[in-house]
Amino acid sequence: MKCVCGNKLQEIKTDMDFFDGKVIVRGVNALYCSECKEELFDSKEGDKISEQVSILHIIQPFESRKKIAKVGNSYAIPVSKEIAEYMQAKKGGEVLVKVQSQKRLIVDFA
Numbered sequence: 001m002k003c004v005c006g007n008k009l010q011e012i013k014t015d016m017d018f019f020d021g022k023v024i025v026r027g028v029n030a031l032y033c034s035e036c037k038e039e040l041f042d043s044k045e046g047d048k049i050s051e052q053v054s055i056l057h058i059i060q061p062f063e064s065r066k067k068i069a070k071v072g073n074s075y076a077i078p079v080s081k082e083i084a085e086y087m088q089a090k091k092g093g094e095v096l097v098k099v100q101s102q103k104r105l106i107v108d109f110a
Contacts, residue, residue, distance in 0.1 A: 007035035014039055018053055020106075025049050062086060 001009045009031040016025045028049060030039040041049075062083045069076045079089065087109045089095075096108040 001031060003033035003036055003038065003040075005033065005035050007033050009033055009040070012039070016049060023053060023056060025052050 003009050012030055012032045013027050014030050014032070016028050017023065018025070028041060029045050030041045032039050062080075064080055064083065066078050069078065079087075083089075089109055094110040096110060098106040098108070100106055
């Protein structure tokens with residue numbers, strides 16, 4: 001099978017981590033592209049992974065959907081009071097922002 005980039009995919013076993021590495025599912029069957037560094041898996045494998053993670057009943061303490069705001073030449077994402085208090089965030093405090101992918105942004109409170 002070929003990747004969208006045209007490179008040949010190879011079958012591998014890989015580990016997937018969830019919840020910032022707190023949960024690791026080992027031995028996931030995947031297809032790997034050495035050019036794109038992408039790991040792909042089919043829906044059957046996805047169902048197995050989902051089943052293993054759902055057994056743990058891990059509850060995310062907070063989740064909210066926010067609109068991105070424009071502030072001067074920058075963009076801002078508002079954080080609710082409940083989340084700020086839970087994270088012990090203070091006005092003027094610092095955060096470390098990391099881009100993990102085009103769809104995932106990680107914010108670590110210092």
